Amino acid sequence: MASIHPTxxxxxxxxxxxTVEVGPYAIIGPDVKIGEGTVVQAHAYISGHTTIGKRCxxxxxxxxxxxxxxxxxxxxxxxxxEIGDETVLREFSTIHxxxxxxEVTRVGTNCLIMAYCHVAHGCTxxxxxxxxxxxxxxxxxxxxDYAILGGLAAVHQFCRIGEHAMIAGASAVRKDAPPYMITExxxxxxxxxxxxxxxxxxxxxxxxxxxALKEAYRLIYRENLNRSQALERVEKEVPRLPEIQKLLDFxxxxxxxxx
Numbered sequence: 001m002a003s004i005h006p007t008x009x010x011x012x013x014x015x016x017x018x019t020v021e022v023g024p025y026a027i028i029g030p031d032v033k034i035g036e037g038t039v040v041q042a043h044a045y046i047s048g049h050t051t052i053g054k055r056c057x058x059x060x061x062x063x064x065x066x067x068x069x070x071x072x073x074x075x076x077x078x079x080x081x082e083i084g085d086e087t088v089l090r091e092f093s094t095i096h097x098x099x100x101x102x103e104v105t106r107v108g109t110n111c112l113i114m115a116y117c118h119v120a121h122g123c124t125x126x127x128x129x130x131x132x133x134x135x136x137x138x139x140x141x142x143x144x145d146y147a148i149l150g151g152l153a154a155v156h157q158f159c160r161i162g163e164h165a166m167i168a169g170a171s172a173v174r175k176d177a178p179p180y181m182i183t184e185x186x187x188x189x190x191x192x193x194x195x196x197x198x199x200x201x202x203x204x205x206x207x208x209x210x211x212a213l214k215e216a217y218r219l220i221y222r223e224n225l226n227r228s229q230a231l232e233r234v235e236k237e238v239p240r241l242p243e244i245q246k247l248l249d250f251x252x253x254x255x256x257x258x259x
Contacts, residue, residue, distance in 0.1 A: 005042075023060075032065065035085065048097045049078055053085035053109065062089040068121035070099040070139055077101045084109035084127065091115045098122045099139070108145070126163065135167075144179055146203060162250050164203065166196045176258045178250055180213050180243060183259055192221060192259050205243070212239050216247055227251065227258075 002016040005024045010016070013030035021039045022028065028040065029047035035054035040046065044058045048065030058064065065081045067073065079098035086109055089095065093113045098105050099121040107119060108127035117131045120138050126145035131137075135149040138156055144163030149155070152170040161167060162179025171185035180200060182193045195213040215238050220230040231248055238244050251258050 017054075029065070048081060050081045050083075050097075052083045053087065055086045056083055057088045059088070059090045059093075059115075061092045062094070063092075064089065064095045066094060066096050068096050068099040068139075070121050073099045073121070079121075080104040082106045084111065087111040087113070089113050090117075093117045093119075095119045096121050114151075120157075132169065146199075148199070156256075159256055160250070160254070163246070164196060164200060166199055173259070175256050176250070176254045178258055179246055181217065190259055192217070208239070209241055209243050212241050212244055213247070216244055220251075 001018055002020040002022060004010055004022040007024045008022045008026045010022060010028045011030035014028050015033040017034060017036040019037050020034050023040060023042040025042055026040050026044045031049045032046050033051045035052060037055040038052055040058045041060045043060045044062045046064045050065030068079065078101060081095050081097050082104055084107060087107055090113060092115055095107060096105055103122050105119060105121055105123050107125045108129065110127055111125060111129045113131050114133045116134045118136045119125060122140040123137050125143045128146045129143050130148045132149060132151040134151055135153045140158045141155050143161040146163055147161045147165045149167045150169030153167045154172050155161065156174045159173055160176040162177060164180050165177050166182045167173060167177060168184030171183060171190045173183065173190050177183040178192060180195055182196050183190050184193050195210065195217050197210055200210055216234045219233045231251055234248060
């Protein structure tokens, strides 16, 4: 049986693995499922149709599975939140349910969601993502694997953050932020400043890939070409590595335009 502090309130219908620990004054609702080895610390609040994976850490005052703030949500609609294995939700972070019936707000595995971060309805956050303190995702945002959002970064609804992207602190992201690149907001609006070379090197990307991404950045952002011309030149002049193809696909699949 799970280790539940006597002051915690856990609905008898909740499904907790026997190895789960629940701290003082935590509250867990009836439609919650929590996996092996997860620790729910004091005063955390987990409600809604929420599934939390294995070996997660839910810190004090984190709120998971709260009702969507989207005014299109209708009371009684069943929506979901899912947290992957080994993800950490720090103090006062908030993960909301989806809005439309059946919609899922999803945070992947091995993520670190720091204090006061917000993941709104219908977001999809990939694996190994780091959101620094007070980073905020509006509804329906997509964040790729290994992306890093600096403190106070704010992402507009329906935007995408590409994999291995870095968003500098206090950046206001209103369009898609491309994979493998650094986006920052030294002045409005946020701009792409170059490849995330240090991050890519740390992740083990070889020099060939980093060099190709530098060349792709130069063609897209430094040659005064329109977007179609730039992507055509990238296709012709830059080695067709998988990372370059992902970069091209990201630009061409954008609905909101790319920074």
